[in-house]
Amino acid sequence: MLDKIFNLIVELEEDEAIGLAKKYIEEGGNPQKLLEACGNAMGEIGQRFEKGEYFLSELILAGDIFKSIMEFTLPKLKQGEVTKVGKMVLGTVHEDVHNIGKDIFKVFAEASGFEVIDIGIDTPPEKFVEAVKEHKPDIVGMSCLITAGVSSMKKTVDALREAGLRDKVKIIIGGGRVDEGVKEFAGADAWADDAAKGVRLCKELLGLEG
Template structure:
């Protein structure tokens, strides 16, 4: 990895927003290829953040700041990327289920997956099974990610899966669920896949997509 790419990656890991912008611009000024800056700088940095998060070296606030730094770098880089430079691993629709307004965990998973090359459609919070099914029809995603932080709202995950089955869409998507009260046992009961945290969610998505 060149020194410039290392600087970009380090700016992401350290959550240095201005440095991310500046180091991406410097790499462009030096004639580096857009796709190399993306893969060897920005994505490499975000991947390292994922590893640190998994190992308990960094926590949610740091990951969110790193994601902001990556987005800042991407803003500079986007005009220089060619069609095909950004290889999308897959498309995922995310939602916090009906009755639940918790957002941070879902946002974190979405950011980490975006950093790993997924296209993310975030439907927000308090999303009904019908809205999720509508989104599947509209966006044709590979993955649905559902989050619940309350025991009382977990049932909406089951309802969503039942609605997907009724509409004949269940076999067309992989379903991931997570959140404080959710367990692997519950996921298996309702026909979904469980991840314990944002880093595990990226690994799970990659397994489901056979990346």
């Protein structure tokens, strides 16, 4: 069924894709596997966009389909009581409005015991600084899907350093546009391009078992 959902999303068959995804969840399907299939479909849609086969309107529709599926899938990931392991300020960086991956990572982190303060999308460095001053998190998470966001991440880390806060937090970056080189460039402590790995790394950064 997951292959079918993948294909329906890639072909932007909105109603059918959402309907089948709902059926999958109602029949006890694995929410993580469903999100993985949706994420893979987004990757394929991104490639079609790059090749000029899809346009911005298709990206927008794809985002809407994914958001509708997340509405009934993310609550399934939330378990009952979890032991609190730490606090995180999380946002998508300046100039980047993609929020789907950030929202998924947030739910994964909450399900593992992190209190997450979500400061939204297109977040300027000053807003990260203010949030760190106010909430005193253990971790700052930045999501970035576009090239323009890479320098925003560096500017954010620099702003935290200038405010004397860099050594008080661990910084993890995530999203489709990050890798080891970007981590080094931005001055972050860790990077992940999938939510489950991201949460494991967050725990490791705090000296907890991943």
